[in-house]
Amino acid sequence: MQYRGKAHKFGNDVNTDYIISGKYKFKTLDMKELAKHVMEDLDPDFYSKVSQGDLIVAGSNFGCGSSREQAPLAIKYANVGAVLAKSFARIFYRNCINTGLPVVECDTDLIAAGDELEVDLAKGVIRNITAGIEIPVKPLPGVMIKILNDGGLAPHFRKYGGFNFD
Numbered sequence: 001m002q003y004r005g006k007a008h009k010f011g012n013d014v015n016t017d018y019i020i021s022g023k024y025k026f027k028t029l030d031m032k033e034l035a036k037h038v039m040e041d042l043d044p045d046f047y048s049k050v051s052q053g054d055l056i057v058a059g060s061n062f063g064c065g066s067s068r069e070q071a072p073l074a075i076k077y078a079n080v081g082a083v084l085a086k087s088f089a090r091i092f093y094r095n096c097i098n099t100g101l102p103v104v105e106c107d108t109d110l111i112a113a114g115d116e117l118e119v120d121l122a123k124g125v126i127r128n129i130t131a132g133i134e135i136p137v138k139p140l141p142g143v144m145i146k147i148l149n150d151g152g153l154a155p156h157f158r159k160y161g162g163f164n165f166d
Helices: 031-035 070-077 090-099 142-149 153-160
Strands: 002-009 055-058 082-085 103-105 116-120 125-128 133-136
Touching (some): 055 116, 082 116, 090 153
Parallel strands (some): 002 055
Antiparallel strands (some): 116 125
């Protein structure tokens, strides 16, 4: 799995209400509509700046807060290719895998806003094309890569008729 895009950088402890404000979660279940409001409390212009495949880059504890799946789904529907962070809130991390949004744990200090990145999950490396460096990543277990390749947990179940992680 490879992703390439521009880095949109955020700090530590980005909670799910910053990802998608609670004021929108109860107005619509339309993920395309929710995507228009992703990260707007931290960057009001985020949705207009993000291009297909761009990457959210953050510090520690990304996705803390509520366990609602709207946060990773809204990121995915905003056409973000993957989220890179030093660490993730565990339930957010799992919700990302379940919804088919790749998440990568790595040292994000070597990435600046606007850097052009290439993420290669199979090789376990991020290439910061702008800075001319490679950043090793914490590899995802094979089962998670399989679920991501299938588009998330529900499509994986539909494909295999239940659990199949061989």
